[in-house]
Amino acid sequence: MSSAGGGRRSAQRRSGLNLMVALAVVLPLASAAALLLVRPSDPADATHPPASTPLTAATLTCPSALPDAPGVALTTTADGVDGRVEVGLGEDAREVPVSTGRVSSVDDPDATTVTGSGDTAPGLVASRSGGDEAAVAACRPPAAVHWFTGVGAGPSHDSVLELTNPDAGTAVADVTFYGRAGVVDAPRLRGVSVSGGRSVRLDLGSIVPRPEELALQVVTARGRLGASVLDRVDRVGSAPLTQDWLSPQQEPTLQTMLLGLAPGSGRRTLTVANPGSDEVRVQVRVVDTESVFAPAGLDELRVPPQSVVSVPVTAVVDEAVGDGALGVQVTGTHPVTASLRSVVRGDVSHAVASTAYSTATTVLVPEAPAQGPRKAERRVVLTASGAGTVTVLAADADGKELRTTEVEVERGRGFAVPVPPAAQQVTVTPSRTTVTGAVLTSSSGGAAVLPMTAPVTNGLVPDVRPGLP
Amino acid sequence: MVSSVAVLLVSHDGDRWLPAVIDGLRAQQPGVEAVVAVDTGSKDRSVLLLEQAFGEVLTLSGATSYPAAVAAGLERLRERGERPEWVWLLHDDANPAPGALAALLDAAAADPNADILGPKLREWPSLKRLLELGVTISGTGRRETGLERGEYDQGQHDEVREVLAVNTAGMLVRRTVLESLGGLDEQLPIFGNDLDFGWRAASAGHRTIVVPDAVVFHAEAAHRGVRRTPLTGRHTHYQERRAALFTLLANVPGRRLPWLTVRLAFGTVLRMIGFLLVRSLGEALDDLAALLSIYSHPGEVRAARRARQQRAGTDPGRARHLLAPWWVPYRHGLDFLGDLAAAATNQAQDVAERRRAAAAERAPASYAPRPRTDDEDMIAADSGLLARFLTNPVALTVALVVVVALAAAWPAFGSLAGGGLSPAPAAGGDWWRLQVETWHPLGTGTAVPAPAYVLPMALLATLLGGSTGAALSVVFGLCVPFAMWGAWRFLRVVGRLVVFTGAPRWVLVWGSVTWALVPVVCGAWGDGRMGVVVVATLLPWLAHAALGFADPDGVRRWRAGWRVGLLLALAASFAPVLWFLALALALVVVAAAALVVRGAIRDRSVWGPPAVALSVPLLLLAPWWIPAIQRKAAEGLLLDTGRLPAPTADTLDLVTGRLDGLGAPWELGAVLALLALLALLPRPTRIPVLVCWVVALVTSVVAALLGIATFALAATVTDAGLGAVVVVLQGTFVVAATIGAVGLGVETVPWRRVLAAVVVVVAAAVPVGGLAWWLSSDPVVDDGIDTDIPAYMIQSSEQGPEHGILVLRGTVEDGLTYTIRRGDGITTGEDEVLNLTTEDADFTTGVQELVSRPTAEAVDLLARSGIEYVVLPAPADGDVAAVLDATSGLTQASAEERTTRAWQVDRPLDGGLLEGPVSWLRVVLLVLQAAAILVVLVLCAPTTNPRRQA
The missing domain is CATH 3.90.550.10 (Spore Coat Polysaccharide Biosynthesis Protein SpsA; Chain A)
Known part of the structure; x- marks a missing residue:
């Protein structure tokens, strides 16, 4: 009897204990399970790209002309436009007609601006050429930052920086020099003030005379400025003075493609500038029609922080060009700017980086003779980011099509598309890919490289939203 | 005769x-x-x-x-x-x-x-x-x-x-x-x-x-x-x-x-x-x-x-x-105050004693008197107070911990700003103004109500002579000693409820120090998360008051309800999530009580006090949450207070009691969680530890529910605030570990004693490690908040709210963000108002027009909104700067740094948009709140037995 009762009691106690033990196991597990469900959301994506809006006003600034070549060539790439633009700085502006597909020309020896409004604003393209001198420069819109790599300030290699202010108010620029041993102190170039509608020419050789290769960063501190550099090479005693414009690079990049190597043998100098605070290791490769390869004899470059390294690459590049090289690819561990200067047959030309584009791009080049002693060759040199098709259209000043070429492009090599020297408009239309390219015009008198940049067709409206204080 | x-x-x-x-x-x-x-x-x-x-x-x-x-x-x-x-x-x-x-x-x-x-x-x-x-x-x-x-x-x-x-x-x-x-x-x-x-x-x-x-x-x-x-x-x-x-x-x-x-x-x-x-x-x-x-x-x-x-x-x-x-x-006046003080700090009669006394009344045979321990023996009249203090190791340890805590909190006694804490406003009057006004001249003018914690902070600042910096210093500097005191009182009562001898003093020391360090080691103190710090400090006091719900006397249960209500209102004003947690806990506890003790639910004084405790915060915080819902700022009910971006907490953070990426090494928190688990082992105290784990489970479920919520505010996207949940979870672990330690002390088997000793050593590492980390850490809250606005503009903006500064950050490629700085900038209490204000679409459109294609109307909009300067701090996007340069109506303003661009709006300043309608609902609720606070304070006062003179 008692044992049965005792058994019942102990059974109750055991069930009571079991409940406790069960709870002691279940509760922590359930808590852990509930906590596992807590998953904080990922931080919000911080970038909000801007929206496009039709462009209603566009400005291009052109450098001042070389002697005997005061013309500025203009056209518009927008469809069906027949209007007028204003050419000239300040009160000197005059109206010039432009229409789609036709090249207009106006003479203005000084630094000048081309202003389009309304219909003529989108797709405005202009350029200047050097006449007898094999040189060509595109007129670009004012930008906040310009980078010029490979400028000189010495007796044999000198550069002239020209700042053009298209607006009515005063503009101020800060120019920073990078040299072999870091930033060069140039107090006269801090806060260069350019009055409204004027342009300022700064001869670097007289402001900061230095023998080495330099790089320039021009930052617009106030207002809007267009900047251009006219590079002069004057080997004292031996060859006549040769000049060409040096195109700017928009910003330092990890990979820079320098396209447009003048054929022949001469002196070639590669200049790499590192504006960052870490040392950069730079790989140089040659791009030709078959591949991109690292040539023998060209080691990895080490560029100290905030400095410029310039390397004579004559032997390597001359040989490569002889084998059909189209350009040089500069790859760094941190963003750098680079340019390659070639002095071939007494003429200087520069291969600089250009921005990639995926829409139709037109550049204006001067007409060159196809026959005769100064017979010229013209090609479009380009690389692509992926597989696609590129259409190269060459037209003359009246818009008559001279040649259309379609090329299948792919990554990993360069492409050269010959273009009739008589063409004054060269239009490159990529499809399904982005391309980087330049137009190389070479003759017995010299070579000129014009990097291709897409014209501005849209305005950008930045995305604005409230932020955290 | x-x-x-x-x-x-x-x-x-x-x-x-x-x-x-x-x-x-x-x-x-x-x-x-x-x-x-x-x-x-x-x-x-x-x-x-x-x-x-x-x-x-x-x-x-x-x-x-x-x-x-x-x-x-x-x-x-x-x-x-x-x-x-x-x-x-x-x-x-x-x-x-x-x-x-x-x-x-x-x-x-x-x-x-x-x-x-x-x-x-x-x-x-x-x-x-x-x-x-x-x-x-x-x-x-x-x-x-x-x-x-x-x-x-x-x-x-x-x-x-x-x-x-x-x-x-x-x-x-x-x-x-x-x-x-x-x-x-x-x-x-x-x-x-x-x-x-x-x-x-x-x-x-x-x-x-x-x-x-x-x-x-x-x-x-x-x-x-x-x-x-x-x-x-x-x-x-x-x-x-x-x-x-x-x-x-x-x-x-x-x-x-x-x-x-x-x-x-x-x-x-x-x-x-x-x-x-x-x-x-x-x-x-x-x-x-x-x-x-x-x-x-x-x-x-x-x-x-x-x-x-x-x-x-x-x-x-x-x-x-x-x-x-x-x-x-x-x-007579002094006698009265003495009676009040004695009643408030009456040590002999706490909940445990009363329950035991009530149980003894019901069944005298089961009553065992608590053995008197040395510290309560008042007969040792020979040695003075100082001698007894210096020879008592527990007292010395506690004093040492308090001194170390005050030393480690030294940065708090200077000026505090940084991390999650905005700088304090200039005077206490600013907090009062923020509390009382119904339309704030912040941003482009907003009616979102000031957060609920502005009132207690304003009262504290007024008590300290109108100094807001002193109020913040008191909160951050004295939080650890105050929490330790509260934790000691709470754990002592818990110890007595669990075992009639009470918890050993060293266990109380460990428990109270560990709990007091929770706001520090979770990283809230260093990051300036005042809401989490205050909740962690008030939590032991709240828990102690909530123990009153277990009192056998109905009147005292009601009093406990009012006290818990007042403390919960105070804590919820700093971290609103705590109220929802308390609601879940109350429902679970009352349901459990109804299941366990049939018929208890019929007695109104059983479920009434918890209901009162939950309703009092709703009433006392009404001037905040009702207008907040009205003004579409209801997200504030589930967000942590403080500057955004707020730190989140994932699973490991919740288990180890850390806020995301902040705080002491997570291993210390893992040790505490492990101790709370091990506390389930000793059989004599298993039931109270299970109660703690029930609380932990409810908290975890609430955390899981909160983890689902994400809120898209005007300026950013943020999760629900989990700071209070982290602190509560840590608190339950500490209590569970303390109770387990009490149960462990009863062990007699030798190998278990060795195990107990090992556990003790490991457990001691938690508070010691926390203190050591705190002493060596460099808190962000000490750093101050950098402002990239030129000093003369700040001076000009302090003249009045119509001298606003529009600050634009970002680039054209990645998008621009704007903020408006008025007066002395964003100060404590104003963050939450601005964060919860919906975007002023007209103003955003105006700013977008200004930076892309500026017209005279865009500049007029700036002037009408009371903006005096437009600033692009370094690094300024040159394209935006170029557009603003060309805008007529904006003139160049100088900045010390060359890469900071600034313009002055060339129109007469107009503060018209900054004035808004008076919200009578909020005014009425404020008056109601003031009256309710007085009533609740009176109802919370302790029972006194004043000496009556014939």
Whole structure:
């Protein structure tokens, strides 16, 4: 009897204990399970790209002309436009007609601006050429930052920086020099003030005379400025003075493609500038029609922080060009700017980086003779980011099509598309890919490289939203 | 010669006591011949009894006052032609002892100058306790007997002495004196006429003595409210107080009257506060009514004074030495405060004791007295406090921890800003303004209400002399010691609830230090997350108050409900999520109680207090959450307070008690979680530890639910605030580990003891590691908030809200963000308002127009919104700067840094958009909140047993 009762009691106690033990196991597990469900959301994506809006006003600034070549060539790439633009700085502006597909020309020896409004604003393209001198420069819109790599300030290699202010108010620029041993102190170039509608020419050789290769960063501190550099090479005693414009690079990049190597043998100098605070290791490769390869004899470059390294690459590049090289690819561990200067047959030309584009791009080049002693060759040199098709259209000043070429492009090599020297408009239309390219015009008198940049067709409206204080 | 004595007995509904009084009278030696019995409208058998005893009874109406009855009795004596030397006044509840009259007459013979004699009054029915031996009045009108309440008569006051007055019950007075003074003052119908009479007698030069040999037993029926007459009504306190004020004002010398008038008014306010603190609202109102009644009829006092001055030979200065000493009212005040303090810190009676006492009452056999430990033994009187402190290792450890905590919190005593904490506003008035205004000139003007914690911070700042920096320093600097104190109290009670010996002191030290360090090691302190810090500090106090729900006494459960409600409101104002957590916990606990104890749910005092505790925060925080929902800022109900971006917490963070990426190494938190798990092992304490784990489970489920919520605010996307949840979870782990440690202490098996020792060493690493980390850490909250705006612009913006600064950050490629800086910038309390304000779409469109294609209208919009400067801090996007440069209406403004661009708006400043409509809903809710806070504070005050003086 008692044992049965005792058994019942102990059974109750055991069930009571079991409940406790069960709870002691279940509760922590359930808590852990509930906590596992807590998953904080990922931080919000911080970038909000801007929206496009039709462009209603566009400005291009052109450098001042070389002697005997005061013309500025203009056209518009927008469809069906027949209007007028204003050419000239300040009160000197005059109206010039432009229409789609036709090249207009106006003479203005000084630094000048081309202003389009309304219909003529989108797709405005202009350029200047050097006449007898094999040189060509595109007129670009004012930008906040310009980078010029490979400028000189010495007796044999000198550069002239020209700042053009298209607006009515005063503009101020800060120019920073990078040299072999870091930033060069140039107090006269801090806060260069350019009055409204004027342009300022700064001869670097007289402001900061230095023998080495330099790089320039021009930052617009106030207002809007267009900047251009006219590079002069004057080997004292031996060859006549040769000049060409040096195109700017928009910003330092990890990979820079320098396209447009003048054929022949001469002196070639590669200049790499590192504006960052870490040392950069730079790989140089040659791009030709078959591949991109690292040539023998060209080691990895080490560029100290905030400095410029310039390397004579004559032997390597001359040989490569002889084998059909189209350009040089500069790859760094941190963003750098680079340019390659070639002095071939007494003429200087520069291969600089250009921005990639995926829409139709037109550049204006001067007409060159196809026959005769100064017979010229013209090609479009380009690389692509992926597989696609590129259409190269060459037209003359009246818009008559001279040649259309379609090329299948792919990554990993360069492409050269010959273009009739008589063409004054060269239009490159990529499809399904982005391309980087330049137009190389070479003759017995010299070579000129014009990097291709897409014209501005849209305005950008930045995305604005409230932020955290 | 035997003096002739006439007895004047006034009765009103006194048949309960009259038989004994009549017998007592008859037993007097020498016998009493002349008795005048006056009855004032009795409805019981008093008239009959008196007629049977003394023949004729003078019956007057019920509205006759005592002085009038005495005067009528004297008149009757005169009518009867009797001219006794002495008149002996008696009440119908005053029973003289057999030798009383004889003793009085003997004393009169011994002291011929004595004109008024009074007996020793003892309490009836106990017959042993002293009531009065002469009375006097203090400077505030309080009736002073000089005796303790309920003092037993042991002959300690047995000498004849002169007093100001004696009670009319048993007063032996010369008839001539009585008549010359005009009898008792009819302005004092029931109470206080004896004091006034004595004062007048003393002023007139008569001497009043008290004769302790004569004993009269007095039932104090009128004072106790046992006997109600039409004259007393139900408010005896009102009548007594009015009488006292009248006596004072009528009898003081003229030159002290102005000061006395002011002092009585001020004293009444103090007394009212005192009565409110002990929840005697009726007496407080009675006091006020008495004061108003006297002051609104100054004619009465003036007439009384004139009557006294006109009586010949009066010199009020003669009574001066008989009044109570000047320090008596202050001593009463100190006694009252001491009673309050003792009640608030009453250590012997906590919930555990009461439960045990209640259980002992129900089953005495199960009651085991708690063994007294050394620290409570008060008999060690030889060693001084300091010696005991220095030889007590626990006390030394705690003191050391407090010193280290204050040293580690040193950055808090400077200026605090950084991380999640915006800088403090310039003065406490700014917080008050933020709390009270319904439209804030922040951003482009917003009606989102100020966060709820602005009110307690404003009160704290005002208490500290209007310094907001001091308020923040107090919160951040003293949070750890304060939390330690609260945790100690809570864990001590928990220990006693769990085991009747209580928790060992070292376990309490470990538990309280670990809990106090939770806000620091989770990273909230270093990051300036004030909400989490305050919640962590208040949580042990809240838990301690919540233990009151387990009290056996219903009244104390309700009081616990109010206290928990107040503390929960305070904590929820800093972290609103805590209220939702409390709601979930309350539902679970009440449901569990309903399941476990059937029928408990029917008792309203079981589920009522938790319901009250949950409703009080809703009421007290109403001016915040109701307008917040109205203004579409309801996300604030589930977000943590402080600057955004707020730190999140994932699973590992919640388990180890850290906020994302902040705080001490997570391994210490993992050790604590492990200890809480191991606490489930010891069998004796398993049930309380399971209760802790139930709380942890509820908290985890709430965390899981909160983890789902993501809110898209105007400026950013953020998750629900989990800071309070982290702290609560850590708290439950600490409590579980403490209880487990208590259970572990009972182990006797040797290998288990070794294991216990290992666990102890590992556990000690948690608080020690936390403290070491804190000392070596470099808190972000000390860094300050950098502002990239030029200094002269900040100075200009401090002139007024219309001098705003529009700050644009970002690039064209990645998007631009804008903020508006007004006044002294975003300060504590303004973050939440701005974060929850919906985007002003018109203004955003205007800014977008400004940076892409500026027109004159865009600049006008800036001017209308009260913007004076536009700033692009370094690194400024050149394209945006170029566009703004070309805008007419913006002129260049200089900046110290070249890469910071700034422009000044060239239009007249207009603050028009910054003014908005007054929200009457919020104003009404603010008034309601103020009233509710006072009511709740009164309801929370501790029960006191104030010493009453007879």
